[in-house]
Amino acid sequence: MNFFILSLIKVALVAFVLLTTLAYLQWIERKVIAHVQLRVGPYRVGPHGLLQPLADVVKLITKEGLIPSHVNKLFYLMAPFVAVTLALISISVIPFGPEIKIGPVTTWMQLTDLRIGILFVIAVSSIGVYGVALGGWASNNKYSLLGGLRSSAQMISYELPLALAVAAPLLLANTLSFREMVNYQSGYWLGFIPRWNLFPEILGFIVFMIAGFAETNRVPFDLPEAENELVAGFHTEYSSMNFAAFFMAEYANMVTVTAVATLLFLGGWQPPFPAPYSDVIPILVFALGGLVALYHGLNPARRMDKFTLPATALVFLGIAAIFGLSLFVAPLKPILMALFWFCGKVLVLLFVFIWVRATLPRFRYDQLMRFAWIGLFPLAMFNLLATSLIVALTTK
Amino acid sequence: MTALIFLIFAGIAVFCGVNLVVQTHPIASALSLIGVMGSLAVLYLQLGGEFIAAAQVIVYAGAIMVLFVFVIMLLNAGAETPTFQVSRFVKYLGAILLAFFLGLISFIIQGALPKSEGVLFGTFQGTALDVGRKLFTTYLLPFEVTSVLILIAIVGAIVLARKEV
Amino acid sequence: MNLWLIPILPLLGFLANGLFGRRMPKALINTFAVGSVLLSFAWVVKTLFGLSPIESKYIEHYFTWIQSGMLNIGVDFAVDRLTAVMLMIVTGVGLLIHIYAVGYMEHEGGYYRFFAYLNLFMFFMLVLVLAQNYLLLFVGWEGVGLCSYLLIGFYFTEQFATTAGNKAFIVNRIGDFGFSLAVFLIVRQFGTLDFSKVFDAAKGMPSEPSIGILTIITLLLLVGATGKSAQIPLYVWLPDAMAGPTPVSALIHAATMVTAGVYMTARSATLFLKAPVTMDTVAVIGLATAFFAATIGLAQMDIKKVFAYSTVSQLGYMFLGVGVGAFSAGIWHLMTHAFFKALLFLGAGAVIHGLHGEQDLRQMGGLFKHMKITAITLFCASLAISGFPFTSGFFSKDAILVAAYERAPWMYWIGVLTAGMTAFYVFRAWFMAFTGEYRGHAHPHESPLVMTGPLMILAILSLVGGFINVPHILEPMFVEKAENQSLAWLSAGVGILGILLAYVFYVAKRGLADSFAKAFGGLYTLVYNKYFVDEAYDAAVVEPLLEGSRTVLWRGIDAGLIDGTVNGVGKRSRGIGSILRLIQSGNIRSYAAWVVLGSIVLLIAIGFAGGLR
Amino acid sequence: MVPNAPVPLSWYLILSAILFALGVAGFIFRRNIITVFMSIELMLNAVNLSFVTFSYQFKQVDGHIYSFFVMVVAAAEAAVGLAIILTVFKNRATLMIDEVNSMKY
Secondary structure, three states, rough: OOHHHHHHHHHHHHHHHHHHHHHHHHHHHHHHHHHHHOOOOOOOOOOHOHHHHHHHHHHHHHHOOOOOOOOOOOHHHHHHHHHHHHHHHHHOOOOOEEEEOOOOOEEOOOOOOOOOHHHHHHHHHHHHHHHHHHHHHHHOOOOHHHHHHHHHHHHHHHHHHHHHHHHHHHHHOOOOOOOHOOOOOOOOOOEEEEOOOOOOOOOHHHHHHHHHHHHHHHHHHHHOOHHHHHHHHOOOOOHHHHHHHHHHHHHHHHHHHHHHHHHHHHHOOOOOOOOHHHHEEEHHHHHHHHHHHHHHHHHHOOOOOHHHHHHHHHHHHHHHHHHHHHOOOOHHHHHHHHHHHHHHHHHHHHHHHHHHHOOOOOOOHHHHHHHHHHHHHHHHHHHHHHHHEEEEEEEE | HHHHHHHOOOOOOHHHHHHHOOOOOOHHHHHHHHHHHHHHHHHHHOOOOHHHHHHHHHHHHHHHHHHHHHHHHHHHHOOOOOOOOOOOHHHHHHHHHHHHHHHHHHHHHHHHHHOEEEEEOOOOOOHHHHHHHOOOOOHHHHHHHHHHHHHHHHHHHHHHHHOOO | OOOOOOHHHHHHHHHHHHHHHHHHHHHHHHHHHHHHHHHHHHHHHHHHHHHOOOOOOOEEEEEEEEEEOOEEEEEEEEEEEEHHHHHHHHHHHHHHHHHHHHHHHHHOOHHHHHHHHHHHHHHEEEEHHHHHHHHHHHHHHHHHHHHHHHOOOOOOOOHHHHHHHHHHHHHHHHHHHHHHHHHHHHHHHOOOOEEHHHHHHHHHHOOOOOOHHHHHHHHHHHHHHHHHOOOOOHHOHHHHHHHHHHHHHHHHHHOOOOHHHHHHHHHHHHHHOHHHHHHHHHHHHHHHHHHHHHHHHHHHOHHHHHHHHHHHHHHHHHHHHHOOOOHHHHHHHHHHHHHHHHHHHHHHHHHHHHHHOOHHHHHHOOOOOOHHHHHHHHHHHHHHHHOOOOOHHHHHHHHHHHHHHHOHHHHHHHHHHHHHHHHHHHHHHHHHHHOOOOOOOOOOOOHHHHHHHHHHHHHHHHHHHHHHOHHHHOOOOOOOOOHHHHHHHHHHHHHHHHHHHHHHHHOOOOOOOHHHHHHHHHHHEEEEEEEHHHHHHHHHHHHHHHHHHHHHHHHHHHHHHHHHHHHHHHHHHHHHHHHHHHOOOOHHHHHHHHHHHHHHHHHHHHHHHOOOO | OOOOOOOOOOOHHHHHHHHHHHHHHHHHOOOOOOHHHHHHHHHHHHHHHHHHHHHHHHOOHHHHHHHHHHHHHHHHHHHHHHHHHHHHHHHHOEEEEEEHHOOOO
16 A cells, blocks of 8 residues: 555545535534524524535535626636635644554554644645735725735734744644644643643633634634625625635634644643543443433424434434444544544534634724734733743753 | 656746746736745755745745735736837847856856755755754854844834824 | 262253243352352362272263163263363363353343253263263264254344354254264174273274275264364354354363364274274364365454364364374363363453454454453463463474374474464464554453453463373373474474564554455455355255255145145046946936846856856 | 656756846846835845755755845845835835936936
């Protein structure tokens, strides 16, 4: 199994999983925001709106992508392309699990590991600005130009605190590759507290998350495509597939940011408790999920629930059984465990993203910029200095 | 493998370079410059300059060129209208002359350099660790001086570009 | 025996008068000036008696003045018989002249200044005499030159005084130039300047038949001597030096300074003996000067000029003596000359003082009854100088003439002829001044005792001086020449003949002199105008020098060359600037082109210079 | 040229020379200030390439550090240069080099 075929398989697997999660992320976001605002969210298309993302994709593809005449055609088309590609590139560096053996092949649950992995991600995110900037400029109207400028200015300003926040854990782990970073975070203090960077770098984590919000133009900082002020910001002129591209780019960025956050601060695929106890938790979680769904299925609030809820309960219990089974099947256990913990952490952080979008109001532009340079940047700098002081004093 | 990658990205770099000079609209030349920088980053990786490749992308493509794109967008500079129409003959002559000149230079460089061994990806890794160690030991003074330089540049830029209140 | 006290006392006198003279009354100035010389004289006497039979040289070293490489020059004084004689002359005659000057300078302006310079002169002369190496001697040598300049130019308000001062100083400098070259050669040859070391080394060297290193050194020393002691080529300054007050002429230009040359020659006798060529030149120069000056003296009308030329002539005698090897005779004549020449000058001073500044012999006459003492003392001096038997002049001059005869008979006969002339012009002056009726219109009066006192002492000395047998005193240093009585009497006879002739010309037949003058018209005017030597020097040296520096140096080089280049550079750079200005076209692209062009040229240059490997 | 064979070092330098020549051409022939400015950045990049090439040849990291400093200086220069361009545009409302020639003699 030479290198090409193996990496092709891995790429296909990761691409499929990533694209579906992007689509369903859209669904999760709409359901969560709806339930936060005490409304139901999409539930017509498919059970509980599960097929809604599919419907959206079909809509966007079939819609007629009209290209306005006054637009600078080349850059107009290039902008969404650039935004999407750059957003998706950085997934290639992110490790999902430890080294695993499947049959004759032993490989890492990771597309590739660069010795400068973290720098690579930062580099890609810093180039991401061009997609937005060009989009704004190419569509050749005042609002999109202003939107493009503001969002790129915002992304640049928050790139600095992001980089500084990332630098702090680097000092601790003294490495630039994700794999070594996660290995550094294995092991436990006092037996049960996991050695995650989160605990020594709590300030770094907060700054990283906030900068992450800004980097992906998410709610508190999503002024540029705020509907009420700038119509749709830089992607006002875009229709169908290009518009979908920008949307997908945004969610891909979100996933990237959360993945990097888990790898740097939450110990990647390291379970929070030592091995024997942590193996049980996935089983418990899915079993619990299945029972809840079963209980609601038995006294349904709505007509269709009688059938859909028991079905989900069945799925959840099945997964719990698989996890239980994997305890005994040696090769399977590390894969499932790693995947469970990694995806669990990422989903938690995504939930935070969506949760923040549902609750926090929007920043005004000057508040946003001032917060970056006067609030976040000094904090990140202070955190970096503190960490480097501790590192300098402790290491010989 | 290395040669293939070199040929590809060298081709891209040269193409973007020519594009930069030939294009009338500044935004086009800005993007072609970014193309050059990207391909150079790859070549740096080949030459073992990991940290420099990342730095190139982050600093050059990610920060400086953004400044350029910003200024071009803000000033909304139109395409350059060539004031003097250079006759077609002169263009070709210029091209030939340029080609000859480059040939001469490559011959000289070829002659000048000792028959050193070729470049293979991975033979020399200038990791961030080595660069960092050397940067903060032997090159500490230039490091501090450049930081002062940047400070001066920042202050200068602000003062120059500030709107007269 | 701390010899240093001898020169230091006059120096203290100089400092006292020089610094505070303005505010001190005349009496206090006198005590300081005369007192210091008196004490110095007393100390000389004490030391000479202390050392009494000065068999060997007594040296005292004070401190090392110059220590560089192998050259080591110390400030050290030495006394031997020669120095003893010189010390006695300098301090003794100096003291008398100081006393006389008190009276003479009574109502002259700048009283303290005069005595300050006089004391300074005494200090330098004593340093010169006591010096134990050439450099210290040279210090004294220069010092006396300076003081003579200051004192000649004492009446600095008068034009002729200042020009005379300049002339004296410049001519002396020429002589000093020769002297310093000699000193350099001595250093190169012997590696030291100390007299004893140099002479010991010189003794070992063979005497040089033709021009050798020693001959050159001695010739250069001779040049210095001629400058200082006013011999043939460089004597022109002495007659003009009469512009200074008379005591100055007496002290400096008769007794002490002018004899420095002779003393130096005597001091470096061992060097001169090794160079017979130089000895002959010294003798010839001496004789020529003596004869030449004597002829000029015949026709002078100014009393001080007559005595000035007589000094030059007598110095010629001394050099003749030294030249023929009779060093002791030369020194002897130096001593006796100091006595009677000082007396002659002081007497003349008394006469001028009496006539309130009148110096022309034609305005004098018949002063005998007004100034008896001056007349008599001057008469004794005249007898001495003309070599009247048993006077001091007789002994010393004949010793020289006898030695000259041994060397070469023709020298003796010219010497005798000059002696005759000397006698003639001295008595001519005496008769014109003191006999006949008074032709001037001032009313002469006798000088006060403070002036006539020294005159009387000097008169006694000039009559009796001859019996101080100097050759006998200097016997251990210089071999003594045999005495030859017949020649001595012959020259004395010629002297008396000269006196009678003068009597006939100026007393018996008063008109005879004038008729003679008319008879030899051309010759007379030639002699009267001092053979137009001054005019010749002016034409030959001074004018071309001044003219040359004005046209060639000032106009040619300074204005033309230097200013030319400076202004030229300025103009040229402005020209280039205006050309370069065109490059600033304001067009950024042209700048860019220039930048690229420059770098390409640079690259090519490096390529060729470095050479592509 | 088997794709996997090592690339002779001189090729990188030749590429650097070509890029530099292009930069110089742009620097001289273009009239828009920003484009001129960008061709200068191109020249700087060409220099960086030769730095890294030589550091590869001598197997030392110094070349990287030099190119790092070149980047820093280029950043500072870009900042100030663009500020100047802005002010020039504000005062002269033009970006054409030839119209900005008041520094005449």
